[in-house]
Amino acid sequence: METTTQGTTQGSAQSSPQGSTEAAAPSATAERRPVTRKRRLFPPMTLKLGVGLSIAGLIVLFGLIGPLVVGDPSTVRDIGLTGPGHGFLLGTTQTGQDIFAQLAYATRGSLIIGVVVGAITLLLSSFFGLVGAFVGGWVDEAFSLLTNIMLVIPGLPLVIVISSYVPNKSIWLVAAVLAITSWAGSARVLRGFTLSVRSRDYVLAARIGGEKRWRILLVEILPNLIPLLASQVVFAVIFAILGEAGLSFLGLGASGSFTWGTMLYFAQNGLSLRLGAWWWFAPPGLLIALFGAALSLINFSIDEIINPKLRSQTRAERNRWGMSREQRQAAAEVTV
Amino acid sequence: MTVLEMRDVVKDYRLRNGLRSTRLRAVDEVSFTLEPGRTVALVGQSGSGKSTIAKLLMQLERPSSGEILVDGEPMPYRGARAAAYRKAVQMVFQDPFGSLNPYHTIGHHLARPVRLHHPAFSRRQVAERVLDLLRRVRLDPDFADRKPHELSGGQRQRVAIARALAPEPAILVADEPVSMLDVSIRLGVLNLLATLQREENLGVLYITHDLATARHFSDEIMVLYQGSVVEHGPADEVILNPQHEYTQLLADAAPAPERRLARHRQPTLAAREGGGQQPLG
Ligand SMILES: Nc1ncnc2c1ncn2[C@@H]1O[C@H](COP(=O)(O)OP(=O)(O)OP(=O)(O)O)[C@@H](O)[C@H]1O
Ligand SMILES: [Mg+2]
Numbered sequence: 001m002e003t004t005t006q007g008t009t010q011g012s013a014q015s016s017p018q019g020s021t022e023a024a025a026p027s028a029t030a031e032r033r034p035v036t037r038k039r040r041l042f043p044p045m046t047l048k049l050g051v052g053l054s055i056a057g058l059i060v061l062f063g064l065i066g067p068l069v070v071g072d073p074s075t076v077r078d079i080g081l082t083g084p085g086h087g088f089l090l091g092t093t094q095t096g097q098d099i100f101a102q103l104a105y106a107t108r109g110s111l112i113i114g115v116v117v118g119a120i121t122l123l124l125s126s127f128f129g130l131v132g133a134f135v136g137g138w139v140d141e142a143f144s145l146l147t148n149i150m151l152v153i154p155g156l157p158l159v160i161v162i163s164s165y166v167p168n169k170s171i172w173l174v175a176a177v178l179a180i181t182s183w184a185g186s187a188r189v190l191r192g193f194t195l196s197v198r199s200r201d202y203v204l205a206a207r208i209g210g211e212k213r214w215r216i217l218l219v220e221i222l223p224n225l226i227p228l229l230a231s232q233v234v235f236a237v238i239f240a241i242l243g244e245a246g247l248s249f250l251g252l253g254a255s256g257s258f259t260w261g262t263m264l265y266f267a268q269n270g271l272s273l274r275l276g277a278w279w280w281f282a283p284p285g286l287l288i289a290l291f292g293a294a295l296s297l298i299n300f301s302i303d304e305i306i307n308p309k310l311r312s313q314t315r316a317e318r319n320r321w322g323m324s325r326e327q328r329q330a331a332a333e334v335t336v
Numbered sequence: 337m338t339v340l341e342m343r344d345v346v347k348d349y350r351l352r353n354g355l356r357s358t359r360l361r362a363v364d365e366v367s368f369t370l371e372p373g374r375t376v377a378l379v380g381q382s383g384s385g386k387s388t389i390a391k392l393l394m395q396l397e398r399p400s401s402g403e404i405l406v407d408g409e410p411m412p413y414r415g416a417r418a419a420a421y422r423k424a425v426q427m428v429f430q431d432p433f434g435s436l437n438p439y440h441t442i443g444h445h446l447a448r449p450v451r452l453h454h455p456a457f458s459r460r461q462v463a464e465r466v467l468d469l470l471r472r473v474r475l476d477p478d479f480a481d482r483k484p485h486e487l488s489g490g491q492r493q494r495v496a497i498a499r500a501l502a503p504e505p506a507i508l509v510a511d512e513p514v515s516m517l518d519v520s521i522r523l524g525v526l527n528l529l530a531t532l533q534r535e536e537n538l539g540v541l542y543i544t545h546d547l548a549t550a551r552h553f554s555d556e557i558m559v560l561y562q563g564s565v566v567e568h569g570p571a572d573e574v575i576l577n578p579q580h581e582y583t584q585l586l587a588d589a590a591p592a593p594e595r596r597l598a599r600h601r602q603p604t605l606a607a608r609e610g611g612g613q614q615p616l617g
Pocket of ligand 2: 386387388430511
C-alpha cells in the first residue's frame, strides 16, 4: 500500500515539470524533491536510531545466516558441560549440545515469532482501528466493542490457558496466540488517530472533490498514519519476543523448536545458574535484552516524528536552535 | 449554469449529554439563492451557523427540514447527478494549514480533481492543467513539487483556491477564506478571489465575520444571528441602513466611511448651532 501511494505522488510530481513550457528552474526543484520526500518517510538519522538499527540488524543477520552455517543444535555428545573454547565457541550444555548452534536457531525462532506477531497485529489493528473509525456508524460501534473486549481480556492468563490446552504447540501457534492477545491496544490507538485525521479539512476536501472512499482511506489518510503504524508494529514485535520468552521460560512455549525463551528454560532446568555455567544462560538473555533495547531505540526515533515536541524538548536540541557559542555568550552578557 | 436555492432549511444537531439529549438548532429556516456571477456574503458571529450552511451546501451534512434546490430540482445525493453537482459546487476552507494534506505535494492536490473531472486526460494534459491552475492563482510553476509545509499561509490558501477551481465549478463557497491569514496578505487573496469570480462568472458565497470586506466584495449581504437570517439585502443597503439591532452593532464596529462622515457632520453642526448657549448650561 505504501508503495502504491508513493508511486502516485511521484507520478504527479514528476509529470508536472515535464509538461511545463516555462518551468524556470526544474533542476533546482529536482534537487530539492528527494530531500523532502526522505524527510517525511524516514526518521532523521540520529545516534539513537543508528545504534538501534545496527544492533537489530546484526541480530537479524545472525538469525538469518547463523542456522545455515552451524551444525545440528540437538546433537548430543558425551562431553558434558564444557565452557567456551575447546572447539565450541560458546561451550556446550549438560548433554554436550553446541550452545552457539542453539543460539543461532533460537534467534531465528524468536525472530519468526516477532515477525509473525508484528504482521498479524498490523493487519488486525489496522483493520479494526482504521476501517472502523473511517466507516463510522454501527461498524465502528461493533469494532470498538470487539476491540474493547479483547483489550480487557487479561493477556497472559489467556495465553497460559490456551497454551496448556494444546499439548503439542508449534512456533506458529504460539505466535498466533500472542498476536490475538496483543492487537487490541494498537487498534485503539489507531482508531483515535484515524478519527482525528478523518475530520481534517483535507479529507473533507477530498470528499468534496469526489474521491472514492477507499481512495481517501488509502491515499489521504493512511500515509499520515505510517509512522504510528510503524511504531505500533515495532512495539508488537518487542511484546511478542518478550512474551514468548516468558511463556517458554514457564514451560508453556513451543515444543520442539528453539527460541531464546526455550534456551533459558533448559538452562534453568539444567541448573546452569547453580553450576556457574554462565555461557548457557547469558547469551540468550543478552540477546533478548539487546534486541528489546534496539527496537525501543528505533521506536523512540519514530515517536519523535509523530510528536516532534519530544525532540525539541531535549536540552541538546535546544542548544542547536541556531545560536552559536558567541551568540549565546553575547546574549548572556546582555541579560546580565 | 447552476442556480442554488436554499428554501427554509433547518439543521438540528443532537447533543448527547449522558442519557439526556438536547437539540441544537444550528441553522433556522434559512432561504437564499446563489447564482453565477453574483457574490453573496454571509456574515455572522462565531457559532451563528455559517459553516453549517457551507456544509449543507457541500453535502457534508443533510438538512433536518426544508430543501436545497439545484436549478429548481431537489438536491441529488447519489448517482450521476450528485457527481455533477459536486463538481459544480466547490469550497475553500477556512484553515489553509488543515486543508492541505501534509503528506502530498501541491501538484498532487491539484492533479487529483483535474483527473476526476477529466478522466480521459493524459498525464501531460493533467500536468499542463495543474500549471495553468497555479498560474491562475499567481503561483510559480515550481510550487507543484513542493509540500504544503514549505508554503506560507497565503500561498497555501491560493493552492486551496486553485484546487477548488480545478473541476471548473459554477459556485464557490469560501468559508472565512482569509480569517487565518496575516492581515497584510488578506487583501491580496480576496482580490484574487474577486478577479477569478469575474473571470469565470462564479457564484460565490463569501462567509466572513468582517462586514467591511463583505461590503467591498459582495453584491448582497446576509446577516446570520443564532442560526437565522436577520437581515438580507444589497450590500450598501445593509451597511448603511441596518434594521436589526445585531446588524447595527456589527455595522458600528465596521469601518463605513459614509456613515461615519454623516455622524460626524451632525454633532459638529449641533455644536456650532448651540455654541453660544453651551457655557451657560
Ligand atoms: N457536528 C456538530 N455537532 C453538534 N453541534 C455542532 C456541530 N457542528 C456545529 N455545531 C454547532 O452548531 C453551531 C453553529 O456552528 P458553525 O460551525 O456553523 O458556526 P460558525 O458560524 O461557522 O462559527 P465560526 O465563525 O466560529 O466558524 C455551533 O453552536 C456549533 O456548536
Ligand atoms: Mg465556521
